Amino acid sequence: MFEHNVGAESNPVNLAEYARLARKRAEPSAWDFIAGGSDDERTLAANRAAFERWTLRPRILSGRDTVDVSVPLFGRTLASPLLVAPIGYQGLAHPAAEVATVQGAGAAHTAMVVSTMSNRTLEDLARAASAPLWFQLYCLKDPELTLSLVRRAESAGYEALVITVDMPRMGRRERDLRNGFALPAHLRPSNLLMEASPELHRSQQGTSGVALHVGQLFDAALSWSTVERLKQQTALPVLLKGVLTREDAQRAASVGIDGIIVSNHGGRQLDGAPASLDVLPEVVEGAGGRCRILLDGGIRRGTDVLKARALGADAVLIGRPIMWGLIARGAEGVTDVLRLLRAELEQALALCGQSRWTEIDRSLVALAPPCGGGWSAPEEGL
Ligand SMILES: Cc1cc2nc3c(=O)[nH]c(=O)nc-3n(C[C@H](O)[C@H](O)[C@H](O)COP(=O)(O)O)c2cc1C
Numbered sequence: 001m002f003e004h005n006v007g008a009e010s011n012p013v014n015l016a017e018y019a020r021l022a023r024k025r026a027e028p029s030a031w032d033f034i035a036g037g038s039d040d041e042r043t044l045a046a047n048r049a050a051f052e053r054w055t056l057r058p059r060i061l062s063g064r065d066t067v068d069v070s071v072p073l074f075g076r077t078l079a080s081p082l083l084v085a086p087i088g089y090q091g092l093a094h095p096a097a098e099v100a101t102v103q104g105a106g107a108a109h110t111a112m113v114v115s116t117m118s119n120r121t122l123e124d125l126a127r128a129a130s131a132p133l134w135f136q137l138y139c140l141k142d143p144e145l146t147l148s149l150v151r152r153a154e155s156a157g158y159e160a161l162v163i164t165v166d167m168p169r170m171g172r173r174e175r176d177l178r179n180g181f182a183l184p185a186h187l188r189p190s191n192l193l194m195e196a197s198p199e200l201h202r203s204q205q206g207t208s209g210v211a212l213h214v215g216q217l218f219d220a221a222l223s224w225s226t227v228e229r230l231k232q233q234t235a236l237p238v239l240l241k242g243v244l245t246r247e248d249a250q251r252a253a254s255v256g257i258d259g260i261i262v263s264n265h266g267g268r269q270l271d272g273a274p275a276s277l278d279v280l281p282e283v284v285e286g287a288g289g290r291c292r293i294l295l296d297g298g299i300r301r302g303t304d305v306l307k308a309r310a311l312g313a314d315a316v317l318i319g320r321p322i323m324w325g326l327i328a329r330g331a332e333g334v335t336d337v338l339r340l341l342r343a344e345l346e347q348a349l350a351l352c353g354q355s356r357w358t359e360i361d362r363s364l365v366a367l368a369p370p371c372g373g374g375w376s377a378p379e380e381g382l
């Protein structure tokens with residue numbers, strides 16, 4: 001394993017170094033909440049392992065000396081195929097919470113998906129934004145409350161609605177159970193105007209306050225009919241986050257869903273679910289060109305982004321590394337993580353003899369034994 005830790009304290013040069021720095025600075029139970037997965041964390045590990053199984057097939061003497069990673073998506077051109085994934089409760093990572101992330105993403109010209117469970121209101125975040133924002137929706141037991149979130153996101157200028165469909169209930173996150181993890185009293189789910197439930201803030205070993213809150217609040221009977229109704233109720237492009245099979249991709253496309261995010265929630269929900277990269281080709285096939293396809297889970301290097309593109313992703317979302325940047329350095333850290341990843345992507349694209357993100361195809365990758373090295377921060381629980 002290649003260790004490249006020099007300078008990590010002062011000036012991280014890659015995401016693994018950000019992970020190490022963040023781990024040192026974070027409050028331990030908050031770190032476990034962010035880093036952890038469910039059960040045995042097999043799916044969490046599988047997300048990384050899947051990228052290591054692919055190699056790149058560089059073409060030589062291309063004669064190209066420019067790179068263009070912009071990507072047209074839902075009526076606008078994004079500066080890069082990187083988006084900030086929805087992450088709840090970012091107040092655990094930094095006092096400025098999602099405001100810092102929005103500012104950091106804006107400085108890197110990167111679109112961000114704001115979670116229903118943000119610690120700042122979606123309106124405050126829209127005011128702080130200088131890059132496109134999408135809104136991630138958790139469907140709640142109360143359909144009126146759910147719809148009111150959609151209306152607020154529309155009024156505030158959010159450009160797409162991402163409905164997360166893989167959490168009708170919360171995965172068993174054993175780190176949180178061990179820690180008796182609960183949301184600190186000063187942090188609130190700010191988009192929900194009602195009083196937060198006391199359980200969310202009650203720390204008790206063997207329980208997770210966050211999981212109890214999900215049980216009280218989320219629609220455990222979430223179904224296609226809810227998604228279809230929401231699609232009819234909004235003019236925003238609608239994406240489903242958490243699709244992992246050909247069959248569900250087919251169905252999503254047939255009911256007019258605009259985009260699919262191939263995701264296992266960063267290994268935090270069903271342990272034993274496949275790595276998102278492994279099922280990307282079948283989801284692409286199921287969608288049959290009718291939906292745009294995005295992917296998240298385990299992206300830590302520019303070359304990972306390229307592999308996802310070669311296997312059919314139009315764009316990718318970055319989860320935990322954004323939190324590492326936020327913990328380590330606030331808004332500047334978020335910007336730096338996104339700049340590092342984009343610089344790696346552009347470098348890899350050029351070294352593969354390619355110049356445009358949109359022109360990359362399946363011929364760029366081959367299944368092969370890992371070419372050595374590998375992700376250098378597995379001990380961070382990622
Ligand atoms: C601390 C944390 C909170 C998350 N909160 C949300 C959320 O509120 N909504 C959502 O759809 N996904 C949420 N996710 C899942 C991410 O959006 C994303 O699917 C996952 O982190 C991607 O994997 P990666 O962390 O390996 O990049 C969360 C993930 C983490 C680590």
Ligand SMILES: CCCCCCC(=O)C(=O)O
Nearest residue numbers: 087088117210213214268
């Ligand atoms: C009470 C809501 C908890 C949602 C937490 C955010 C999330 O999705 C996660 O994976 O954690």
